[in-house]
Amino acid sequence: MEIPFGLTVRGLIKKNNTFLILKRHPNSSTNSNRWELPGGKVEDGENFDQALIRELKEETNLSIKIGDLVGAVQENFPHKKTVAIVMSINIFSGEIKISEEHVDWKWASLDEIQSLEISGWFKTFLLEENNKL
Secondary structure, eight states, rough: OOOOOOEOOOOOOEETEEEEEEOOOOOSSSTHHHHOEEEOOTTTTTOOOHHHHHHHHHHHHHHEEEEEEEEEEEEEOOSEEEEEEEEEEEEEOOOOOOOOOOOEEEEEOHHHHHSSSOOOHHHHHHHHHGGGO
């Protein structure tokens, strides 16, 4: 049986050489209790830019403007393969308030991020795209 692909979108929000990261809930089906960039699944019939705007609003309460592509990375699970598209983000308005999908958030430097328990796709992304950040 072929393993299906899923598409996720992630936002890279930078402020004073730090990045906004969120810690996933312990009950998450994948990457529980791990830190990652905000974002999530693209729903059926949804454009990926619409999905990113929706996911960032749901997860952070921020209204955003999408910048350019930063990178893309694949993560494999036993039941699916996920491709994450990472876009640069500018905050348009709002104060950070996380959803119930996450238990914490912070602005973190690259060094700090690399010392944390981060999701598998985020580790791969940092290894592949570190020179662009």
